[in-house]
Amino acid sequence: MPKLQGFEFWSRTLGGARHVVAPMVDQSELAWRLLSRRHGAQLCYTPMLHAQVFVRDANYRKDNLYCEVCPEDRPLIVQFCANDPEVFVQAALLAQDYCDAVDLNLGCPQMIAKRGHYGAFLQEEWDLLQRMILLAHEKLSVPVTCKIRVFPEIDKTVKYAQMLEKAGCQLLTVHGRTKEQKGPLSGTASWEHIKAVRKAVTIIPVFANGNIQCLQDVERCIRDTGVQGVMSAEGNLHNPALFEGRSPAVWELAEEYLDIVRQHPCPLSCVRAHLFKLWHHTLQVHRQLREELAKAKTLEGVAAVSQELKLRCQEDMSRQKEGEKPPGGLPFFHWICQPYFRPGPREGSKENGAARSKRALEEEEAGTDVLSKNKQKKQLRNPHKTFDPSLKPKYAKCDQCGNPKGNRCVFNLCRGCCKKRAFREAADCPGHGLLFKTKLEKSLAWKGARQLS
Numbered sequence: 001m002p003k004l005q006g007f008e009f010w011s012r013t014l015g016g017a018r019h020v021v022a023p024m025v026d027q028s029e030l031a032w033r034l035l036s037r038r039h040g041a042q043l044c045y046t047p048m049l050h051a052q053v054f055v056r057d058a059n060y061r062k063d064n065l066y067c068e069v070c071p072e073d074r075p076l077i078v079q080f081c082a083n084d085p086e087v088f089v090q091a092a093l094l095a096q097d098y099c100d101a102v103d104l105n106l107g108c109p110q111m112i113a114k115r116g117h118y119g120a121f122l123q124e125e126w127d128l129l130q131r132m133i134l135l136a137h138e139k140l141s142v143p144v145t146c147k148i149r150v151f152p153e154i155d156k157t158v159k160y161a162q163m164l165e166k167a168g169c170q171l172l173t174v175h176g177r178t179k180e181q182k183g184p185l186s187g188t189a190s191w192e193h194i195k196a197v198r199k200a201v202t203i204i205p206v207f208a209n210g211n212i213q214c215l216q217d218v219e220r221c222i223r224d225t226g227v228q229g230v231m232s233a234e235g236n237l238h239n240p241a242l243f244e245g246r247s248p249a250v251w252e253l254a255e256e257y258l259d260i261v262r263q264h265p266c267p268l269s270c271v272r273a274h275l276f277k278l279w280h281h282t283l284q285v286h287r288q289l290r291e292e293l294a295k296a297k298t299l300e301g302v303a304a305v306s307q308e309l310k311l312r313c314q315e316d317m318s319r320q321k322e323g324e325k326p327p328g329g330l331p332f333f334h335w336i337c338q339p340y341f342r343p344g345p346r347e348g349s350k351e352n353g354a355a356r357s358k359r360a361l362e363e364e365e366a367g368t369d370v371l372s373k374n375k376q377k378k379q380l381r382n383p384h385k386t387f388d389p390s391l392k393p394k395y396a397k398c399d400q401c402g403n404p405k406g407n408r409c410v411f412n413l414c415r416g417c418c419k420k421r422a423f424r425e426a427a428d429c430p431g432h433g434l435l436f437k438t439k440l441e442k443s444l445a446w447k448g449a450r451q452l453s
């Protein structure tokens with residue numbers, strides 16, 4: 001049977017999915033996808049996989065796809081990053097029997113993507129992208145899809161989308177932020193760009209991504225832009241029941257997720273990261289439990305902290321006075337699943353007053369003892385890691401340049417400075433293994449012996 005394309009692929013294979021869970025490294029793993037599907041998600045993406053590693057490493061394939069197979073986890077799109085047509089297609093061929101389509105990540109704006117030359121850093125290489133999509137479209141038994149970021153210019157974004165459509169892309173997800181809009185500069189996504197793309201591409205469905213935090217946003221986005229579906233990442237992580245239009249108590253979803261993880265295990269670091277996001281607002285109140293969560297070394301340890309958080313919430317609920325409003329301008333009390341608004345520059349953003357005050361709250365907190373995201377990730381990987389500068393091991397410094405000095409250096413210098421000095425003075429430093437004096441003496445002795453003979 002010829003493979004389905006464009007709108008037919010979307011309506012038949014993907015069941016006309018409108019509610020989509022985004023590809024998320026370390027976060028859209030099988031257990032999370034199953035939880036999201038139970039709560040209204042109609043299509044999920046795997047986390048981004050590295051095409052080259054996928055081709056070369058059978059264990060990577062097993063850990064990230066083959067052992068994650070589950071009949072309830074369909075429709076499923078596997079996402080790759082790649083920058084070589086042959087490698088992309090080889091990886092996709094190895095994945096195609098386990099999914100409904102293969103996606104090319106053209107949106108990752110992180111430094112790691114810049115170094116690896118993939119994601120949004122391929123945005124200007126239209127010739128290469130055309131070759132990648134064309135070959136994948138020709139060789140694969142499943143459709144190839146793309147996830148892009150926008151250019152600042154609507155016109156260029158539209159031409160970019162049309163180029164991908166022409167090359168054979170069968171479904172396009174448009175994240176309405178530019179490559180520069182990341183971290184604190186994320187700001188709002190431009191639905192104007194997405195709307196223009198939707199109008200301009202004619203034979204393939206388009207998903208919108210960005211600014212989706214609740215079901216009303218989903219409906220507004222579809223109405224305003226005309227897209228076929230809407231993808232959520234951060235909104236889904238903070239409220240996996242977003243697509244049901246519900247904001248349940250956090251423990252309800254935390255417990256359900258932990259039960260799924262017991263059946264479909266995943267790395268503890270992923271579980272912890274999910275619970276940090278689900279319990280985000282509660283952990284701002286019961287801060288001492290953050291450390292407990294970070295330190296928990298087993299699934300049951302993590303579950304015990306989650307249970308303790310539930311008890312604390314229930315105590316807080318019982319103390320709540322009638323008519324009391326959630327503090328800090330939040331829409332709900334901390335024990336209810338709700339969006340998290342990243343701190344960021346306020347100029348030019350179109351958010352409403354409530355969102356602004358939420359951001360202000362986060363900014364205040366960022367100024368206290370909250371670790372940066374990277375440090376939090378490091379701490380999740382190694383719960384014993386500390387970032388307290390007073391606990392950093394102290395190195396004795398080189399007298400000349402301030403670099404760490406060699407422990408047994410006779411001059412109290414680092415290796416570089418020691419080498420220069422020992423050479424200049426024809427001296428030895430056994431601590432650094434430098435024997436200029438000894439060698440000089442040996443060679444003089446040898447010369448003297450030759451002259452005598």
Ligand SMILES: Cc1cc2nc3c(=O)[nH]c(=O)nc-3n(C[C@H](O)[C@H](O)[C@H](O)COP(=O)(O)O)c2cc1C
Pocket residue numbers: 022023024025026027046047048079105106107108147175209210211212231232233234235
């Ligand atoms: C934890 C996390 C991991 C992500 N990993 C990926 C990824 O693997 N591939 C990708 O294309 N985008 C990735 N993204 C970006 C999201 O898919 C999405 O484009 C972005 O977060 C904007 O959507 P949002 O406003 O709903 O959060 C990730 C985002 C988050 C928060």
